[in-house]
Amino acid sequence: MNKVYGGGRNAVRALDDVSIALPRGTFTAIMGPSGSGKSTFLHCASGLDRSTSGRVWLGETELSRLKEEQLTVLRRERVGFVFQAYNLLDALTVEQNVTMPFRLADRPVPYDRLRAALAQVGLADRHDHYPGQLSGGQRQRVAVARALIHEPEAVFADEPTGALDTRTGRQILELLRRIVDDLRQTVVMVTHDPVAASYADTVVFLADGKLAGDMSKPTPERVADRMTRLGEW
Known part of the structure; x- marks a missing residue:
């Protein structure tokens, strides 16, 4: 896919001509220097934004063919x-x-799914609390539970540990894993952190809007070394 902002x-x-297949049931981290296009990729891949050209698929559905109302439903029910x-x-x-x-969809709340989602993120006893009564890590767990409750085909995470301390961030990464x-x-998951990326099955690297390789079974050291050669540090 291609994404161009502005004209002339x-x-x-x-x-710039980014083509990636993300297998079902896997954990992929997207990394690259600032301005490499990683957040743009996540937005286009998830239906939050439209690519300028090319095709984006979620399962058997081509997102680029959907009208805005259909994209809204897709984001709410399948992502x-x-x-x-x-x-x-x-x-x-x-x-x-x-x-x-x-x-938002004016549909009955499946309380069995609610209980399961809260149990999966370790918040079964916090269902009646308000966000202001929770720690940052607990609030991010609520966000993960919200992402899971409708059993989506994919979860897209944009710097999910960026606002958390190291220990709490590790707990969220372990939860995603x-x-x-x-x-x-x-x-x-989009991230700038080699440690966060090491929780993924595969790391995909972007640079200047283009694919710059990938890495299977990543370690923090290998990811950091690759990022250094991409000009990150």
């Missing part, structure tokens, strides 16, 4: 999102935040 001499090519800033509503309880996808291993969930 002011055009910026954020993604989960986890962001650095949690994106929780402070006036709602944990339970209400997690079940938001169903409330566990939902891939235990639930066969598909996770795609």
Whole structure:
């Protein structure tokens, strides 16, 4: 796919002929220097934004053919999102935040799924708490539960540990790893942290909007070395 912002001499090519297959039931980390296009890739791959040209598929569905209303439904029902800033509503309880996808769709809340999602993220006893009563790590766990409750085909995480301390960030990464291993969930994570990337099955590197290779069975040391050669540090 390609993504271009602006036009004429002011055009910026954020993604340049990027073609990636992300197998179902795997954990993929997307890395690259600042401005490499990794967040743009995540937005286009998840349906948050449209590519300028090329095709994007989620399973058997080609996103580029969908109308805006259809994309909205797809994001709500078939994709989960986890962001650095949690994106929780402070006036709602944990339970209400997690079940938001169903409330927005005006569909009955499946309380069995709610209980399962909260148990998976270790918050079964926090369902009636508000975000302000939780730690940063607990709030990110709520965001993960919200991403999982509708059993999406893929979870897209954009710097999910960026606002967390090292210990708490590691717990969130272990949680993401566990939902891939235990639930066969598909996770795609943008990160700048070699340690975070080492939790993935595969790391895909971007540089200047182009693919710059990949790495299987990553370690923090190998990822850091590759990033150094991409000009990150």
